Amino acid sequence: MGVAAAALDYDAELMLRVKDGDSASFGQLLDKHRGSVVHFLYRLVGEQAVAEELAQEVFLRVYRSRGSYEPTAKFTTWLFRIATHLALNWLRDWRHERNQERLDDGPVDSPYRRIYDREPSIEQQLVYQVNLDQVRRAVAALPEKQRVAVLMHKYEEMEYTQIAKVLGCSESAVKSLLFRAYETLRARLAHVERS
Amino acid sequence: MTCPIEKGKPELLAEFAAGELDMETASALEQHMAGCGVCRTRAAEHRAVWEVLDVWEAPPVSAEFDRRLYRRIEAEARPSWWERIVEPFRAMPLRQLVPLTATTCLLMVGVLLERPGLTVPATRHADTVRIDQVERTLDDMELLGELGDAQPAPRPHANVM
Amino acid sequence: MRIGLYLGLAIVWLGIAAAADSAPSTPPERPAGRQAQAAQNPIERWNEMSPEERERELAKLPPARARLIRQRLRLYNSLPPEEKQALTERYHAFSQLPPDKQDIVRQRLREFHQLPPDRRVTVNGEVRRFRSMPEAQRQEVLNSQEFRARFSPTEQQIIRDISTLVEAPKQ
Secondary structure (H helix, E strand, O other), X not given: OOHHHHOOOHHXXXXXXXXXXXXXXXXXXXXXXXXXXXXHHHHHHOOHHHHHHHHHHHHHHHHHHHHHOOOOOOHHHHHHHHHHHHHHHHHHHHHHHHOOOOOOOOXXXXXXHHOOOOOOOHHHHHHHHHHHHHHHHHHHOOOHXXXXXXXXXXXXXXXXXXXXXXXXXXXXXXXXXXXXXXXXXXXHHOOOOOO | OOOOOOOOOOHHHHHHHOOOOOHHHHHXXXXXXXXXXXXXXXXXXXXXXXXXXXXXXXXXXXXXXHHHHHHHHHHHHOOOHHHHHHHHHOOOOHHHHHHHHHHHHHHHHHHHHHOXXXXXXXXXXXXXXXXXXXXXXXXXXXXXXXXXXXXXXXXXXXXXX | OHHHHHHHHHHHHHHHHHHXXXXXXXXXXXXXXXXXXXXOOHHHHHHHOOHHHHHHHXXXXXXXXXXXXXXXXXXXXXXXXXXHHHHHHHHHHHHOOOHHHHHHHHHHHHHHHHOOHHHHHHHHHXXXXXXXXXXXXXXXXXXXXXXXXXXXXXXXHHHHHHHHHOOOOOO
16 A cells, blocks of 8 residues: 555554654544454453453554554554454463363353343343354354454454455455355354344 | 356355445345345345344443553653663763763772662562452452342343353 | 762762653653543552563462462453442442451351352342441341341341441442
């Protein structure tokens, strides 16, 4: 992506202002992308606290790189490339720990679940919980690149070209990854009752 | 339109379910599916997957996220005691720096010989918490969390842990 | 003379360092509207430590215990914000109690946890009721035949101590 095209990317403009010492622009970028980065990482690593920790590292690296920043790609491409890299490293480093723990963040016997009584009905809650569990397991079972592609495509609504740049592959490779992933998910989830 | 499955392009059905086809292609596919039960079922399954993936909402970002991030940024920006001492001399030309450094080192040796107890204070992050403190707090939090004594909080949608 | 020279150069040296512009860059301004949480309990302070510092502390424990603590921290950190806020406030009030009162609360809460689920609901409801009563009325109920018939001695103690020592969450 040439510098001229980057002029249309408002995020890149903000980042160039950060490079020039405008710290308020960093706050704007954080406000705009904090949620999507954390949510993406949460679905990728499966744990909110870890996702926030990794997201902090993402924005730290963005801030550290401000001096040498060049808008050669869309800002979000760069952002999600850092996030993906950190998340996949974390998964590889901590996979042996995760295998010994439950996939869920909130087991049924958590001591904190008694703080509030919840709506809706118990049955609906169970259905929701089962569905959520199946979705999370199905996505977690996908090969890494397929999982990343699905999370970017489905939840961050990124286009094929951008996903391709984050993953460092061609657009047709991304389409193939996504198709295989959705076919796998179709086999596992198409029967799941929607509430 | 030729059957996408027979044509070896089943991904069209996934793209249709995701709403990614242009109007012309989507319309042609709809017409085909009206007469093709296999494609109709496949597209419906993809649609079902698309909807059930929506179940997976991400929790909100914690309120302390920004504060923790800025603290880390500030900690990195804060120079160490050594950098504060060296900074004034960075721009000094070598012909001045070398003899000054040598003189300073000799003087420091002299000072230390006079005052052998002089040591550099250890730096420690002011807010370090010991793991036993954390464990005790977790114990207490879990006990306090057992006591469900609030009225049910109003919630816009189901949000079971 | 020699000591005077040492002192003089040391003062000059430290004076240059103190006068130096120490900040190589200004940290970014925090955007308005993002409020920090009120209470800094040890777990919140733990969350603000660097990953390296946290790992150093966890490494002091046997692996199984460290793993358990990680799991418990994840549970706490994954609470919905309003629940975490309520719990944080309750903990803050608890931590302000004198140590002997804290021990009483811990003991009562452990006893509460031992109760069967249906008794927990009943006792919990009674705790809520007691909190809304003036002290005189509370004593009257505690001493009444009806109250003593409804609740075991252990349950009576739980109700009495928890309602007086553990604050209700702010509405």
